[in-house]
Amino acid sequence: MQRRDFFKKIGSVTAVAAVMPVMSFAADAKPVSPNKMSYETALNAITNGKTPKKSNKVSLKVPEIAENGAVVPVTVNVESPMTENDYVKSIHVLNTKNGNSRCIDVNLTPANGKAMFSTRIKLGGTQDVVAVVELSNGEFLIASQNVKVTIGGCG
Amino acid sequence: MAERKSLIKIKPKRYKDGEIVKVSFMVMHPMDTGMGKDKKTKEIIPAKYINSVKFVYNGKEITNMTVWESLSVNPVFTTYMKINGKGNLTITYTDNTGEVHETTKKIKPKG
Helix, strand or coil, X not given: CHHHHHHHHHHHHHHHHHHHHHHHHHHHCCCCCCCCECHHXXXXXXXXXXXXXXXXXXXXXXXXXXXXXXXXXXXEEECCCCCCCCCEEEEEEEECCCCECEEEEEECCHHHCCEEXXXXXXXXXXXXXXXXXXXXXXXXEEEEEEEEECCCCCC | CCCCCEEXXXXXXXXXXXXXXXXXXXXXXXXXXXCCECCCCCCECCCECEEEEEEEECCEEEEEEEECCCECCCCEEEEEEXXXXXXXXXXXXXXXXXXXXXXXXXXXXXX
């Protein structure tokens, strides 16, 4: 019996030793984004389960090759009369691979006169940039484009 | 002179009543995601990013934006706006740390 106990103790010690380095490695790993959200959940939260349509009315202007992922200019232009009955309610800019998939949600009103929005976003690597547009009649339109991020040269 | 934190630009500079103009709002803001590390001290920089931006023109809210941390450092927000008489355009941004900043520009249509 004594011999068995001895082996049991040895076993538990090695088990702890095996776990320890894993834990220390986990602490060194990249911190998780504070509001992490995958692309699918973000799209679901915006459209409430509806499937957005691809449309020519939405033009998304993003460079195909971005030299620096920290500054990627994005312009979303939507063809719309912007009257009280027919206007663009909101423009959402999403990405597919960043920690948090949502970049910005813009709520517009007819007082804007023109449905256009532009800003600069950060991209953590080669991925798609997606623009989701909500119209005043509840329809959703979508446009997307792939962006190659070539930081570090030799892209 | 105090450091300039934000700026409103209107294009074109001279505009008439009823014209649709381009409005750019530029902010000096670090937009830290809470994931980056300080290169010298190797410590994680706490998250500090803009939460929301509001455009108010003559007391009426034109545009409001919900912002997440994936925007670039010193972000720019550009939209269009219809000029509707004399007044003030006030743009407010709120930070996730509770910082609120307000900028006002006078709107004076000519002709």
